[in-house]
Amino acid sequence: MKKTLVGLALLALAGGPALAQKKPASKAKTPAKKTATAGVPAASLLQGKSIYTQYCLTCHQADGGGVDGLNPPLTKTDYVLGDKTRLVRVLLNGLQGVDINGEPYNNVMPSQDYLNDQQMADVLTFVRNSFGNKASAVKASEVKAVRVANKK
Amino acid sequence: MKNALSRGLLLSTAIVGSLSLYSLTTKVAVVTADADNAGLKLPAGFGALVVAETGARARHLAVTPQGNIYVKLNRPNKEGKGILVLHEGPTGKATITGGFGSYGGTGVYANAGYLYATSDEEVFRYKLNSKGEVTNPTQPEKIVTGLINRHQHESKSITLDKEGNIYVNIGAYSNSCQVKDRQKGSLGMPNCPILDSAGGIWQFRADKLNQTYGTGTRYATGLRNVVGLDWNSQTNQLYVMQHGRDQLHDIFPELYDTKQSAELPAECLYALKKGDNAGWPYMYYDNTQHKRMMAPEYGGDGKKVSPGNYIEPAAAYPAHTAPNALLFYTGTMFPEKYRNGAFIAFHGSWNRAPEPQKGYYVVFQPFKDGKPSGDWEVFADNFAGSSEKVATGRADHKPCGLAQGADGSLYVSDDKKGTIYRIVYNKK
Structure with missing residues (x-):
């Protein structure tokens, strides 16, 4: 995991000026505010929740538990808690027909690539720290790096 | 609780058709409802028992007159079996006696000496002997092959008519035939190409091998996904329950708010004739306006009525509640009002979020002279376990299949925990 992070960070640095993201106003107003989860910015969680409610909740449900046979759960799964690159790719490319913890999920998840890098970072940070999840x-910048690599 | 049925005379129509519930022979079987009616809420006079806990995703089921129950599993179990065989004891409790079929799927149907079962691409036929046992479990006849399965709406549900035809649902591998499926704002593909090979009901012969699209007939089209279907022998007609389209708000947030998206469109019952078109993906049925509306992917705005020569639903039910089984009741155990009416198993919704979820019940739709007559009612409720579990969609059980026993009992399968229920009428 650490290696991946370092790799991503390097990629991000290499990205240079292109990294200058337009940040939501609320984020600018509450810099460096932390929640109980170490290293997880409260503003990101707040923005992430709003994005989740707007774009994700119908399928993944208010409790993040998904729907049997159709929409994957976001709890207790390596897809959410594990490799961030794979997780970002799911948002960028969509997903269908995977088995998670031995159960099939057949509904179509469309690409969410209309979300900008900050929005993706926020919603993924929210999901990784909600519904009983706890992850970094x-x-x-990490989203940006995956998006660039994804296009190649 | 005195639904005695004689095993020895079970095949006799005189007994099967009889409401005389007292013992006629010394070998009497008494089917007893569980003290808690298997956790279900039922109308007065009805009881229910847990026939078996299969612990598997039990999709549809078939019951033979000899008390053999065939349960189709969504995917093969640990032993690699996709169809479970259960045999009932005298009190109605069954034990799993075996399994066969190395494929997952939904459809299973017993009829006149044969058991039919489906994977998500093929239809198989097995021979049943006089004991209602499958004689060729490893060598079924493959009667239909090569049906499209793109994982979405993949269930191939089946029913048969009285003339040796089998009807197979081939669900559309799409929500609303958008260029990009389920993508916000993506419009519908012109002249929806999915309908060539899916989004309808196909008719095949029940006794011919290796039929494909080329040898079958597209019996009806414009049906997004049908999981529950049954032949009505009173009207000699096929009836189907369509799963209506999802996500009006997610895809067109400027046209539909979350409340409208939760209540639209209705889940529809259709009475089909050969050549009918139910209108998917070009329209959806609005149950509050009682109108066929133009789909937003094809120019609709929530107000425009759909043009086109599409059939009217025979009845309509709350949106997104997922009707997974339809059964016309032809038994005599239940009171008169249920005869020739329809039972519908609603699997339960997910697409009503953030509004509370709904369904997870078996509905009764009264019929008169072959047509829906009067309001539908919830017949068997509380599969979910509580109203909170309904609202959150975290149901304990999800009703998925229906079958009628020889004595007129109603069987229900559950694909959440795999419980097999049997509902009986107690009053005399």
Whole structure:
């Protein structure tokens, strides 16, 4: 995991000026505010929740538990808690027909690539720290790096 | 609780058709409802028992007159069996006696000496002997092959008519035939190409091998996904329950708010004739306006009525509640009002979020002279376990299949925990 992070960070640095993200106003107003989860910015969680409610909740449900046979759960799954690159790719490319913890999920998840890097980082940070999940935050720079690599 | 049925005379129509519930022979079987009616809420006079806990995703089921129950599993179990065989004891409790079929799927149907079962691409036929046992479990006849399965709406549900035809649902591998499926704002593909090979009911012969699209007939089209279907022998007609389209708000947030998206469109019962078109993906049925509306993917705005020569639903039910089984009741155990009416198993919704979820019940739709007559009612409720579990969609059980026993009992399968229920009428 650490290696991946370092790799991503390097990629992000290499990205240079292109990294200058437009940040939501609320984020600018509450810099460096932390929640109980170490290293997870409260503003990101707040923005992430709003994005989740707007774009994700119908399928993944208010409790993040998904729907049997159709929409994957976001709890207790390596897809959410594990490799961030794979997780970002799911948002960028969509997903269908995977088995998670031995159960099939057949509904179509469309690409969410209309979300900008910060929005993706926020919603993934929210998901990784909600519904009983606890995992490190996703940074906009990390999303950016995966998006660039994804296009190649 | 005195639904005695004689095993020895079970095949006799005189007994099967009889409401005389007292013992006629010395070998009497008494089917007893569980003290808690298997956790279900039922109308007065009805009881229910847990026939078996299969612990598997039990989709549809078939019951033979000899008390053999065939349960189709969504995917093969640990032993690699996709169809479970259960045999009932005298009190109605069954034990799993075996399994066969190495494929997952939904459809299973017993009829006149044969058991039919489906994977998500094929239809198989097995021979049943006089004991209602499958004689060729490893060598079924493959009667239909090569049906499209793109994982979405993949269930191939089946029913048969009285003339040796089998009807197979081939669900559309799409929500609303958008260029990009379920993508916000993506419009519908012109002249929806999915309908060539899916989004309808196909008719095949029940006794011919290796039929494909080329040898079958597209019996009806414009049906997004049908999981529950049954032949009505009173009207000699096929009836189907369509799963209506999802996500009006997610895809067109400027046209539909979350409340409208939760209540639209209705889940529809259709009475089909050969050649009918129910209108998917070009329209959906609005149950509050009682109108066929133009789909937003095809120019609709929530107000425009759909043009086109599409059939009217025979009845309509709350949106997104997922009707997974339809059964016309032809038994005599239940009171007169239920005869020739329809039972519908609603699997339960997910697409009503953030509004509370709904369904997870078996509905009764009264019929008169072959047509829906009067309001539907919830017949068997509380599969979910509580109203909170309904609202959150975290149901304990999800009703998925229906079958009628020889004595007129109603069987229900559950694909959440795999419980097999049997509902009986107690009053004399």
